[in-house]
Amino acid sequence: MSVLRNSLQRATRQKLFLPIFCMVLVLLINLMKSASFFSIAINNGVLYGRLIDILNRGSEIAILAVGQTLVVAVSAGTDISVGSVMSLSACGCCTLLAGYGVNSTSTLVMPMALGMLGGVLLGGLCGAFNGVLVANLKIQPMVATLILFTAARAIGLLLCDNQITYIRYDPYKYLGNFIPGIPIPTAIFVTIAVISVAALFLRKTSLGLYIQSVGVNSRAAHISGINSGWICFLCYLICGLCSGIAGIVASSRIYSADSNNIGLNFELDAILAVALGGNSLAGGKFTLAGSIIGAYTIQAITTTLLAMGVSTDQAPVVKAIIVVIIVVVQAPVFRDWIGNRSARKLTIAKVAAESGSGEGVA
Amino acid sequence: MSGKDQLDRAKRGIDSNTLLLFITIALFVVMYAVGCIVYSGKGFAHVQTFLNLFITNAGLICVACGMTCVMLTGGIDISVGSLIAMDCMILAYGMGVKGYPSIPLLVFVLTVGIVFGFVQGFLVGYLQIQPFIVTMAGLFFARGMTAVICTDQISITEKANPTFYAWANAKIYLPAFLGYTNNRGKVQIPFIRPTVIIALVTVVVIFLLLKYTKFGRALYAVGGNETSAAMMGLNVKRTKLMAYVLSSFLCSIGGICYCLNTMSGSVQQAKGFEMDAIASAVIGGTLLTGGVGNVIGSLFGVQITGTIHTLVTTNGKLLSSWANIATAALLCFFIVLQSVFAYVKNRSK
Numbered sequence: 001m002s003v004l005r006n007s008l009q010r011a012t013r014q015k016l017f018l019p020i021f022c023m024v025l026v027l028l029i030n031l032m033k034s035a036s037f038f039s040i041a042i043n044n045g046v047l048y049g050r051l052i053d054i055l056n057r058g059s060e061i062a063i064l065a066v067g068q069t070l071v072v073a074v075s076a077g078t079d080i081s082v083g084s085v086m087s088l089s090a091c092g093c094c095t096l097l098a099g100y101g102v103n104s105t106s107t108l109v110m111p112m113a114l115g116m117l118g119g120v121l122l123g124g125l126c127g128a129f130n131g132v133l134v135a136n137l138k139i140q141p142m143v144a145t146l147i148l149f150t151a152a153r154a155i156g157l158l159l160c161d162n163q164i165t166y167i168r169y170d171p172y173k174y175l176g177n178f179i180p181g182i183p184i185p186t187a188i189f190v191t192i193a194v195i196s197v198a199a200l201f202l203r204k205t206s207l208g209l210y211i212q213s214v215g216v217n218s219r220a221a222h223i224s225g226i227n228s229g230w231i232c233f234l235c236y237l238i239c240g241l242c243s244g245i246a247g248i249v250a251s252s253r254i255y256s257a258d259s260n261n262i263g264l265n266f267e268l269d270a271i272l273a274v275a276l277g278g279n280s281l282a283g284g285k286f287t288l289a290g291s292i293i294g295a296y297t298i299q300a301i302t303t304t305l306l307a308m309g310v311s312t313d314q315a316p317v318v319k320a321i322i323v324v325i326i327v328v329v330q331a332p333v334f335r336d337w338i339g340n341r342s343a344r345k346l347t348i349a350k351v352a353a354e355s356g357s358g359e360g361v362a
Numbered sequence: 363m364s365g366k367d368q369l370d371r372a373k374r375g376i377d378s379n380t381l382l383l384f385i386t387i388a389l390f391v392v393m394y395a396v397g398c399i400v401y402s403g404k405g406f407a408h409v410q411t412f413l414n415l416f417i418t419n420a421g422l423i424c425v426a427c428g429m430t431c432v433m434l435t436g437g438i439d440i441s442v443g444s445l446i447a448m449d450c451m452i453l454a455y456g457m458g459v460k461g462y463p464s465i466p467l468l469v470f471v472l473t474v475g476i477v478f479g480f481v482q483g484f485l486v487g488y489l490q491i492q493p494f495i496v497t498m499a500g501l502f503f504a505r506g507m508t509a510v511i512c513t514d515q516i517s518i519t520e521k522a523n524p525t526f527y528a529w530a531n532a533k534i535y536l537p538a539f540l541g542y543t544n545n546r547g548k549v550q551i552p553f554i555r556p557t558v559i560i561a562l563v564t565v566v567v568i569f570l571l572l573k574y575t576k577f578g579r580a581l582y583a584v585g586g587n588e589t590s591a592a593m594m595g596l597n598v599k600r601t602k603l604m605a606y607v608l609s610s611f612l613c614s615i616g617g618i619c620y621c622l623n624t625m626s627g628s629v630q631q632a633k634g635f636e637m638d639a640i641a642s643a644v645i646g647g648t649l650l651t652g653g654v655g656n657v658i659g660s661l662f663g664v665q666i667t668g669t670i671h672t673l674v675t676t677n678g679k680l681l682s683s684w685a686n687i688a689t690a691a692l693l694c695f696f697i698v699l700q701s702v703f704a705y706v707k708n709r710s711k
Contacts, residue, residue, distance in 0.1 A: 077494075078494070078495075080494075080498075133694075133697070133698075137697075137698060137701040138701060139650070139697055139698075139701055140650055140651075142438070142494045143438070143640075143650050143697065144697070146637065146640065146693070147690045147693055147694045147697070148690075149637070150634060150637045150686050150689065150690045151686060151687050151690035151691070153683075153686075154683035154684070154686035154687045154690075155683075155687060157681065157683045158681060158683055158684075158687075162681050162683070265502070268498065268502055271495070271498070275495075281492060281495060282492075311509060311513060313505075313506065313508075313509030313513055313629050314506050314509045314510050314513075315506065316502035316503065316505055316506035317502070317503055317506030317507055317510060318506075319502060319506075320499040320500070320501075320502040320503035320506065321499075321503070323495070323498075323499040323502075324485065324496070324499050327485075327491045327492075327495055327496070327499075328485070328489060328491070331489045331490060331491050332490070333488070333489050333490050334489055
């Protein structure tokens with residue numbers, strides 16, 4: 001009994017316990033509802049199935065979660081502009097490819113890769129703007145990113161001349177759908193690439209360590225010779241680039257730049273992914289793997305809700321409740337309270353046992 | 363008293379915070395004056411256009427007052443826009459579909475606001491979770507609940523509820539000498555709506571509350587330095603809780619004003635309203651770090667954002683997204699200004 005309890009305790013103390021637990025829970029609920037949940041089939045030469053759908057649709061959230069994790073870790077604040085920046089970079093990319101004011105086109109003005117790069121760089125520019133406000137001007141992250149939260153979507157609308165620009169050029173659709181001949185959705189490859197690059201940078205260079213030390217105590221890190229401001233700026237820049245990539249993928253899915261709908265409410269999903277991944281929203285230590293598992297868990301929740309007939313407008317209620325539960329469980333005050341309670345229980349039990357044994361001796 | 367003393371006193375009088383308020387008021391005057399000159403042909407200079415600023419922004423004024431109170435404690439409340447959408451939807455659904463009378467519905471909406479604020483305040487004050495995360499969850503919860511109540515757009519017609527309709531269309535005329543003759547030769551007497559009175563009463567009440575009551579002073583103390591406020595014997599947790607309750611309550615009052623203006627409820631309503639409210643408070647000189655600010659500044663902040671929207675709509679050729687961009691740019695300008703002031707203050711210490 002005690003062995004079981006000990007191993008259970010050890011398991012719950014693991015960093016990745018919370019994200020994996022949530023993931024398994026969501027999958028189990030799905031399995032109970034329909035047995036065909038895990039089935040994967042090949043239709044028309046491409047993979048079909050709920051799991052593939054979750055992996056595919058969760059790509060944007062996973063990419064955003066990479067950037068968001070770094071931002072949360074370094075500055076104990078969140079970047080709420082990611083959804084709007086996604087929309088802006090999608091609009092920027094489509095405008096570059098189609099030309100200003102063109103509603104629908106099948107011939108591109110410039111090479112596709114160049115336009116996409118432009119879109120991603122536009123995201124990076126937004127990230128740099130946020131970075132300067134947070135790192136150099138020392139403005140609270142959430143308030144600083146609030147500026148682009150409103151402005152980016154509006155600027156995107158201006159870039160597209162207040163209309164939806166369609167790119168009816170087949171290769172443009174590859175990124176968000178399938179490359180002919182390959183059965184796996186391309187977005188999954190993009191996600192793997194982004195995650196690998198980020199993981200490589202964090203593991204092979206000391207950037208990861210620097211980010212953590214700035215997040216734990218920015219002043220102490222500064223005194224010990226780390227350029228805190230620069231590290232903080234870099235994290236926001238990376239977050240902006242990630243938003244840019246996510247925006248291009250989202251735009252490629254619908255081969256257009258729908259400024260009002262691309263990346264809508266994605267900031268919540270990205271923050272939720274970080275929190276669900278077991279990362280503290282108060283900054284400091286972080287696990288990238290946790291955030292990514294968290295991102296796919298959220299997509300699984302969304303897919304489940306949609307499959308259950310909940311509309312996209314109503315889904316935020318469930319997500320909001322999940323956010324509140326997670327942050328309450330994470331809150332130090334709540335943990336102390338639980339800790340005190342179990343400690344008191346233990347003491348009472350001990351005292352009772354001692355007095356019991358004392359009586360026995362007497 | 364020597365001249366130097368007087369100079370010192372004058373300097374102390376105009377510290378950086380008052381200066382921010384002066385900049386705000388000056389900006390409003392300049393902006394409005396420019397509007398009057400550029401769009402004089404389109405009736406920008408009429409008294410009614412000025413009063414319309416109050417009529418269209420009555421809801422925002424109430425919300426900005428609540429936002430100021432929360433920001434004084436160093437927090438933020440981004441759930442206000444969604445809460446307004448939910449309030450409007452409750453009113454529209456209750457009156458338009460179910461046919462309930464207005465008074466119980468209004469009481470219900472205000473109660474919902476208080477309960478909503480209580481939950482948020484408890485999470486922020488007692489569980490010490492970041493205000494932004496809590497109110498962001500609140501934002502999505504309220505917006506989602508709006509869709510749960512009804513996904514369609516519902517309007518409140520005269521048939522559905524004559525009382526509410528009468529309130530919405532009531533006009534309170536100002537003295538006749540302020541009137542002007544329009545191009546058809548008819549004399550137009552400027553008027554305001556009941557919502558304007560609600561909004562202005564809210565501003566006055568909150569101004570007095572902040573200035574003269576124990577609770578108001580506690581808000582400043584908690585925002586200024588939480589630790590010293592606690593050492594002085596203030597109940598920091600309860601003060602924070604009450605700030606969020608007050609914000610959501612005022613937001614519900616704002617929601618009622620908003621509903622009286624639009625007479626409808628829909629899921630997409632009041633999107634980005636939190637941004638307008640925060641921008642108004644920041645432009646009005648409320649510091650994001652807490653402890654500094656007052657509602658008079660926020661009132662002017664609302665008028666500035668309102669003027670931007672009016673300028674863009676009066677122009678007619680500009681896209682409505684320019685108003686968003688201009689507000690964001692102005693917000694950026696004031697945030698940076700605050701940051702610079704804080705930096706200068708720290709250097710001079």
